[in-house]
Amino acid sequence: MKTSYDPLYLFIGGEWISAEGRDTAAVVNPATGREIGRVPLATAGDLDHALEVTRLSFEQWRQTVPDKRAKILKRAADLILERAPQIAAQMTLEEGKPLGESLDEVTRAAEYFEWFAESARRIDGRVVPANRPGVLQLVKRQAIGPVAAFTPWNFPAITPARKLSAALAAGCSVILKPGEESPSTALALARALDDAGLPKGVLQVVFGVPDQVSSHLIASPIIRKVTFTGSVPIGRLLSARAAEGVKPITLELGGHGPVLVFEDADIEKAAVEGVANRFRGTGQVCISSTRFLIQRGAYQAFVDHFVAATQALRIGDGLHPDTQVGPLANPRQLAKMEELVADAVEKGARVLAGGEALSGEGYFFQPTVLADVPMNARVMHEEPFGPIAVLMPFDELADGLQEANRLPYGLSAYAFTSNARTAIDVADGLEAGMIGINQYRIVATELPFGGMKESGHGSEGGIEGIEHYLTHKFISQV
Structure with a gap:
């Protein structure tokens, strides 16, 4: 080659x-x-x-x-x-x-x-x-x-x-x-x-x-x-x-894609596939899932699966056959990730995985998982165009939808549930141009690609x- x-x-x-x-x-x-x-x-x-x-x-x-x-x-x-x-x-x-x-x-x-x-x-x-x-x-x-x-x-x-x-x-x-x-x-x-x-x-x-x-x-x-x-x-x-x-x-x-994970969902599937979706392209994907909203009864199980899958990712040069996560595209993106994580931690967030740039050559940043992120943190409002995922619990469907729709973005959104009625209600209530139910794959040539709101x-x-x-x-x- x-x-x-x-x-x-x-x-x-x-x-x-x-x-x-x-x-x-x-x-x-x-x-x-x-x-x-x-x-x-x-x-x-x-x-x-x-x-x-x-x-x-x-x-x-x-x-x-x-x-x-x-x-x-x-x-x-x-x-x-x-x-x-x-x-x-x-x-x-x-x-x-x-x-x-x-x-x-x-x-x-x-x-x-x-x-x-x-x-x-x-x-x-x-x-x-x-x-x-x-x-x-x-x-x-x-x-x-x-x-x-x-x-x-x-x-x-x-x-x-x-x-x-x-x-x-x-x-x-x-x-x-x-x-x-x-x-x-x-x-x-x-x-x-x-x-x-x-x-x-x-x-x-x-x-x-x-x-x-x-x-x-x-x-x-x-x-x-x-x-x-x-x-x-x-x-x-x-x-x-x-x-x-x-x-x-x-x-x-841009977007800031919410994922609603309900207690009746396949929690491991939602978490493991969520890691693959979030960190594909080193997180530099406009339709990527970024905010994972998990119903409280399933929160800890989701966190455990998500963190384990994140820590198992292999980072390196994209030309190496074993690499799963490559570098960020430029120094600007690297600096932005460092700023977002530092801001979140300063305001009380916990880093469950990653959180730092890698030493050595290239623009590598560890796949990062944040929890307990306060609402005044920048990452709760700005699109994290890089390998950062935010995990947070919610109680009822209405609470989850309110948080999912809180931002002015409306590009992509996702939900995981085994209840058909919940799936219908969530799809109807989410303010996004593209919605995945029980899956993260929402792009195909035969499908429209676009968002709403900002x-x-x-x-x-x-x-x-x-x-x-x-x-x-x-x-x-x-």
Whole structure:
């Protein structure tokens, strides 16, 4: 398996543009803290060029017959799967997650291109019966226009894939701005699309100073649609910028996922699988379970299972086959974990497992379990985007729901119970866009992915995923 890091480029107008003559940013292997590459940062001229070729290619691409669009996307999916081991190795080098998780992510990214390849063939309209004779009334759905898509570093394959596959299937041209900390994965997707026959200029991939790139692209009248995955504060900022141009925006933002575990549940299953869910991706997962609310009669049993499973996790370089938890992505995340734990302990919380950064190279932080955390601790309000889990008891269903819904986030939530009535009541009462009952696996290509409240609006994936890239046109003809 190749473990060297590939050169990085901008991709504009079908051309791979090197860093020559441009500022660059370091790409660091978070397992070692050492630089492995330099990513070129787009100039204002690069962004203007990207906008112009995106504008010019849109008309051609939207008029490309759906069957041809579908075949290109399907071929790209096949190429991604063929190249999955190499793409996954690059992802682990730049982002840090265990190689098995990287390989699974690349596979699921390919599935999105397969799914939306078929969706391209199903963009239909309707005939509306008229109240007047001799009148033909049609509702047509067509591509909304050029798209600016912004994705983060933590899922560098699947997050761009969700956006690109749906937008391209709809007939939109796209400028993608991935995270600079994990750039090679998005470029691998672009290369697969290019090799699959995507017309030149339909997709651009640019990197740069995030605030400068987003303000430049969103302000352009060429861009008709914005989509963003990332933090709540940046989502607010981009939403305001999009509103200035009256542009629709899809936002998939942060969360603080509650888990309600009732006394009648399979406690060991809820705990052991909860550990796997919480610490997957080193906890840098927006839909991860973070607050475990356990009915008091089952609390101690859950704590025992959860702590034991946490302490058994193997931490290390994601390229090592035995690693279950890799490093945090960057020093900022490491410092944030130290701050959250120190704040909680200072205010009275108990550390049941972990709680410290590992000495030596890389950005490693122990999988951490906190109990007796007071409500004024930061971790009870801020998304712990890292390997921290909070355990707390509750008494009645209403108490659990009140705590689960207390925060302004509403991305994911989970519940474990053997009572069908409880399951129905909890699912109805939880304020979240995605809910898992007796399981933590809530993501699939055929399902909508998105939240409510301050966790964003709009869904990606499933039949809902393509709708945001389409506009409705009504035609009345005599």
